[in-house]
Amino acid sequence: MKKLILGLITALGLLGGAHASSGGGISWDKAPVNTSDVASLQNGAKLFVNYCLSCHSAAFMRYNRLQDLGFTNEQIKDNLLFATDKVGETMKSAIDPKQAKEWFGANPPDLTLIARSRAGHGGTGADYLYTFLRTFYVDETKATGWNNLVFPSVGMPHALWELQGKRRPIYETKEEHGHEVHVFKGWEQLTPGTMTPLQYDQAIGDLVNFLQWMGEPAQKTRVRVGVWVLLFLLMFTVITWRLNAAYWKDVK
Known part of the structure; x- marks a missing residue:
């Protein structure tokens, strides 16, 4: 429980900082x-294990829970098990916390509940992640060589840059209330990635979809059980009402 609370605080701090930093910045796109x-969730799980798990943990999710997405134990062992040897283990990152703090200034937060942590800009945590992961750009003034429109001066490098390629933002200068402001207009592609922009957006959509699912894997079961409970209560209310009427019908 203590680890869960710490993980939540860290995740909230990351999203809270990003939201505060991006105040007045670009709006968040709607995450698909x-x-x-299931196909989207499976692809998202593969992307998470290959690109996120090296630095970020999902310490409250076990590998064998991926069976809910249609993976077999053998598929998990052969394709998704990099940081441990047992399918029943939790998804812990392989990075040394001391090295992570030295490289990035802070330990990368646990991502188990990151998509459910915070909303803002009229959007959800999933919308934030979807926009964040698509707005990295080259910035040689930063230690990592990268920056982000949603989270300016972020300490995280662009782990997916090979898929997206290198880009830089294009701004337009406008005058507002007697001051010059820079308004984001679009992107200039500096080097191509292994994916087209559309393919990359779809891949990020799958990754965010998996992060959303990971925050509550039993969500569909909870909703299904809740519907049946409500139907039972409705029927029970009708039965109780009729029994009450029958019991009191001869009482004057």
């Missing part, structure tokens, strides 16, 4: 979340 799309 659909936790019923």
